[in-house]
Amino acid sequence: MAKRQVSARDVAELAGVSRTAVSRAFTPGASVAKDTRARIEAAAKQLGYQVNHLARGLITANTGLVALIAAEVNTPYRTALLAALTERLQAAGKVGLLINTDRSDDSVAQALRKAIAYRTDAAIVLSGMPDSSLTETCLRNGMQLVLINRDEARPGTLMIRLDDANAGRQAFAALSAAGCRRLALVNSRAGTPSLEGRARGFRDAAAAAGVAILDTASGATSYQTGLDLGTHLLTRPDRPDGIFCTTDLIACGVMDAARTRLRLDVPGDVSVIGFDDIPQAGWEAYALTTFRQPVEEIARAAVASLTPEPVDEDTTPRRITLPVGMIWRGSVRR
Amino acid sequence: MAKRQVSARDVAELAGVSRTAVSRAFTPGASVAKDTRARIEAAAKQLGYQVNHLARGLITANTGLVALIAAEVNTPYRTALLAALTERLQAAGKVGLLINTDRSDDSVAQALRKAIAYRTDAAIVLSGMPDSSLTETCLRNGMQLVLINRDEARPGTLMIRLDDANAGRQAFAALSAAGCRRLALVNSRAGTPSLEGRARGFRDAAAAAGVAILDTASGATSYQTGLDLGTHLLTRPDRPDGIFCTTDLIACGVMDAARTRLRLDVPGDVSVIGFDDIPQAGWEAYALTTFRQPVEEIARAAVASLTPEPVDEDTTPRRITLPVGMIWRGSVRR
DNA sequence: CACGCTAATGCACAGGTGTGCAAAACGCCG
DNA sequence: CGGCGTTTTGCACACCTGTGCATTAGCGTG
Numbered sequence: 213m214a215k216r217q218v219s220a221r222d223v224a225e226l227a228g229v230s231r232t233a234v235s236r237a238f239t240p241g242a243s244v245a246k247d248t249r250a251r252i253e254a255a256a257k258q259l260g261y262q263v264n265h266l267a268r269g270l271i272t273a274n275t276g277l278v279a280l281i282a283a284e285v286n287t288p289y290r291t292a293l294l295a296a297l298t299e300r301l302q303a304a305g306k307v308g309l310l311i312n313t314d315r316s317d318d319s320v321a322q323a324l325r326k327a328i329a330y331r332t333d334a335a336i337v338l339s340g341m342p343d344s345s346l347t348e349t350c351l352r353n354g355m356q357l358v359l360i361n362r363d364e365a366r367p368g369t370l371m372i373r374l375d376d377a378n379a380g381r382q383a384f385a386a387l388s389a390a391g392c393r394r395l396a397l398v399n400s401r402a403g404t405p406s407l408e409g410r411a412r413g414f415r416d417a418a419a420a421a422g423v424a425i426l427d428t429a430s431g432a433t434s435y436q437t438g439l440d441l442g443t444h445l446l447t448r449p450d451r452p453d454g455i456f457c458t459t460d461l462i463a464c465g466v467m468d469a470a471r472t473r474l475r476l477d478v479p480g481d482v483s484v485i486g487f488d489d490i491p492q493a494g495w496e497a498y499a500l501t502t503f504r505q506p507v508e509e510i511a512r513a514a515v516a517s518l519t520p521e522p523v524d525e526d527t528t529p530r531r532i533t534l535p536v537g538m539i540w541r542g543s544v545r546r
Numbered sequence: 547m548a549k550r551q552v553s554a555r556d557v558a559e560l561a562g563v564s565r566t567a568v569s570r571a572f573t574p575g576a577s578v579a580k581d582t583r584a585r586i587e588a589a590a591k592q593l594g595y596q597v598n599h600l601a602r603g604l605i606t607a608n609t610g611l612v613a614l615i616a617a618e619v620n621t622p623y624r625t626a627l628l629a630a631l632t633e634r635l636q637a638a639g640k641v642g643l644l645i646n647t648d649r650s651d652d653s654v655a656q657a658l659r660k661a662i663a664y665r666t667d668a669a670i671v672l673s674g675m676p677d678s679s680l681t682e683t684c685l686r687n688g689m690q691l692v693l694i695n696r697d698e699a700r701p702g703t704l705m706i707r708l709d710d711a712n713a714g715r716q717a718f719a720a721l722s723a724a725g726c727r728r729l730a731l732v733n734s735r736a737g738t739p740s741l742e743g744r745a746r747g748f749r750d751a752a753a754a755a756g757v758a759i760l761d762t763a764s765g766a767t768s769y770q771t772g773l774d775l776g777t778h779l780l781t782r783p784d785r786p787d788g789i790f791c792t793t794d795l796i797a798c799g800v801m802d803a804a805r806t807r808l809r810l811d812v813p814g815d816v817s818v819i820g821f822d823d824i825p826q827a828g829w830e831a832y833a834l835t836t837f838r839q840p841v842e843e844i845a846r847a848a849v850a851s852l853t854p855e856p857v858d859e860d861t862t863p864r865r866i867t868l869p870v871g872m873i874w875r876g877s878v879r880r
Numbered sequence: 881c882a883c884g885c886t887a888a889t890g891c892a893c894a895g896g897t898g899t900g901c902a903a904a905a906c907g908c909c910g
Numbered sequence: 911c912g913g914c915g916t917t918t919t920g921c922a923c924a925c926c927t928g929t930g931c932a933t934t935a936g937c938g939t940g
Contacts, residue, residue, distance in 0.1 A: 217926095219925085219926060219927085220926070220927070221926085231926090231927085232928090232929085234927095235926095235927060235928060235929085236928090236929095239928075239929095242928095242929095263926095263927080264925095264926055264927065266926080266927090267925075267926035267927040267928090268926085268927055268928070269927095270926080270927070270928090271926090271927055271928045271929080272927090272928070
C-alpha cells in the first residue's frame with residue numbers, strides 16, 4: 213500500500229526553506245539564490261525527490277505525455293516507427309504512452325479517450341481513423357493530433373504521409389525495365405490508405421502502359437498472406453515473372469513460396485519488389501529490392517511539430533508528404 | 547495555446563448537480579441516484595468530458611501508469627514482449643509508459659527517475675540493472691518493481707526469469723543426439739544474464755559429457771553478428787557441424803552464412819539451434835529449431851503481480867522461473 | 881548614512897479530483 | 911401525520927505543484 217510519497221514540502225523542511233523555493237529550484241529560469249538552490253538540491257537528492265509531473269501538468273496544462281496509438285505493434289515496420297518516435301520524444305523531453313488498438317475505429321476512439329483522460333499533450337495515430345467529433349474534442353482540449361499514413365485530413369491536425377502512389381508507379385517501371393512480361397500485384401485486405409495508395413499507383417501505371425496485371429489480395433498484412441498468395445500465383449499456368457508486394461512481410465512470403473516450395477529462382481524465374489525496407493529485407497536469404505520507409509524522417513517531423521506552440525487560429529490541416537526511395541538489392545533481374 | 551479544458555465542474559453545472567456528484571458518478575461503487583447518474587452521463591457525453599486521471603492519481607496515489615523500461619526496442623523478441631505487456635496492461639485498465647534506454651545502467655537510472663516523476667504505479671525493467679539505492683527510492687515511493695530476465699534480485703521486487711541454463715543443456719543434448727561431433731557456441735558480447743545463462747548451460751553440459759566445444763562471441767546481439775561469426779566458424783579447417791546460437795537473430799545470420807555465402811546445407815552439413823522463437827524462425831526459408839520464449843506467460847505474470855495490493859511487510863524478493871520449451875523444426879538433423 | 885534598485889523569498893491562490901462527515905431527502909410503517 | 915432507517919447529496923478539506931504579487935534582503939552609489 214503506497215505510503216505517502218516524498219513531496220516538495222519534505223524537501224523544503226529538510227533544506228530549511230519554503231516550498232515555493234523548492235518549486236523554483238526545479239523550474240528553469242526562475243529566480244533562486246545560488247546557495248539556496250544548492251541546499252535544496254542536496255536535500256532533494258537525499259530524499260530521492262522527483263518533481264511530480266502529474267501535479268505540474270495540472271497547473272501548466274502541459275504534461276509531457278504523448279499518446280502513441282497503433283495496432284499490430286508486433287510487426288517489423290511498426291516497431292521501427294515506434295522506436296524512432298519514442299526516441300525522438302525522449303530527446304524532446306516528452307514520453308510516449310503506448311496504446312494498442314485492434315484497428316477498429318471504435319477501439320481507436322477508446323484510445324483517444326484514454327489520451328484525453330491523461331491530458332496528453334498530443335496524440336500520434338498510426339492506425340485507424342477516429343470519428344471527427346472525437347478529434348474535435350481532442351483539439352478543444354488543447355491536444356495536438358498527428359496522423360501518420362492516414363488519408364482523410366482533419367482540421368487542426370498534422371498529416372504525415374508518403375508518396376505511396378509514386379512508389380507503386382516506380383515499382384511497375386522497374387519490373388517492366390527488367391523485362392518482366394506477366395506482372396502481378398499482391399496485397400492484403402487490410403485496406404489501409406498506404407497499402408491502397410501503392411496498389412493504385414501500380415495499377416495506374418500498368419493501365420497507362422496498356423498492360424494487364426494479375427491483381428490479387430487476401431487476408432492480413434503478413435508473411436502468411438504472401439506465402440499463400442505466392443504459391444497460388446506461381447502455380448498458375450500463366451505464372452507471373454514480376455511481382456510487386458505492398459509490404460516486405462508479404463514479399464518475404466512470396467519469395468519463400470517461390471524458392472522453398474516451388475524451387476523457382478528469384479530473380480531468375482520471377483522478380484519481386486516489396487515495400488518498407490524492414491531489417492529482414494536486407495538479410496542475405498532475401499536481399500529484397502524494396503522501398504525505404506523514411507522512418508526517422510517521419511518521427512522527426514512528427515515530434516518537431518509538437519515542440520512549438522501551434523498556431524491556434526490556423527486550423528487548416530497541415531500535410532507533409534515524404535518521398536520514398538527505392539533500394540536495389542538482388543530480387544529483381546537487371 | 548491550450549484553452550481551459552472541460553472539467554467536472556462544467557459537467558456539474560450543465561447537469562444541475564454538485565461537482566461531487568459528478569465525481570461519484572465516475573467512481574465505481576459510489577452512491578449516486580440512478581437518474582442523477584443518467585443526467586450526469588448525458589452532460590459528460592455532450593461536453594466530451596473525461597475524468598482527469600492526473601488529478602485522480604494525485605489523490606488516490608494510483609495513476610494507472612506503468613513504466614516499461616527497455617533497450618533496443620526495435621528487435622523481434624523485445625517487441626513481442628512489449629506488445630504482450632501493453633496488451634495485458636490495457637486489459638487490466640492500466641497503460642504503459644515506454645521509456646527507451648541505451649542499456650547503460652545510468653540511462654536505466656534516468657528512466658526510473660522519470661517513472662518516479664510520473665508517479666508510475668509500477669516499473670517493468672527489461673534491460674539493464676538500476677542502482678540499488680534507486681530501487682529503494684522507487685519502493686519507498688510505493689512503486690512496484692518487476693525485473694524480467696535480470697540476475698540480481700532486489701528486496702521487494704518481483705523477478706521473472708527463464709530456465710536459460712536448462713535450455714542450454716537441452717540444446718547440447720539435442721545436437722549430440724543428432725550425431726553432431728564438432729559443436730560450437732555462438733554468442734554476442736552483450737553479456738546479459740539470459741544470454742550468459744544459456745551459454746553456461748551449453749558449456750556445462752559439454753564439460754559434463756567431456757567434449758570440447760568452439761566457444762565464440764562478438765559484437766551486438768544481432769543478425770550481423772551471426773553472419774560474421776558464422777562465416778568465420780564455417781570456413782575453419784575443423785568446421786563445426788552443430789551450432790547453438792543464444793538468439794534466433796544470431797542463428798538466422800549463421801544460417802545465411804552457411805547457405806548463402808558458403809553453399810552449405812542446413813541441416814545436412816551443419817545443424818543450428820536458436821533461442822526466442824521470433825516470427826522469422828518459423829519462416830520457411832529458415833525453419834529454425836529453437837526454444838520458445840513464453841512471452842505471454844511472462845506478460846501475464848508481470849501484470850498479475852501488479853493488480854493485487856502487494857504484501858508490504860514481506861520485502862523478500864519474489865522469483866518466478868518459467869520453463870522453456872523446445873520447438874522442433876528443420877534446422878537440426880534427426 | 882540615506883536612498884534606490886535588483887534579486888530573492890514567501891504568501892496565497894489555482895488547477896481538477898476523491899472522500900469523510902453531516903445534512904437533507906426519501907421510503908416505509910404504525 | 912410522526913418516527914425511523916436508508917439512500918443521496920453537498921460542503922470542505924486534501925493531494926502537489928506553479929506563479930502573481932507583495933515583502934524583504936542585499937548592495938552599490940551619492
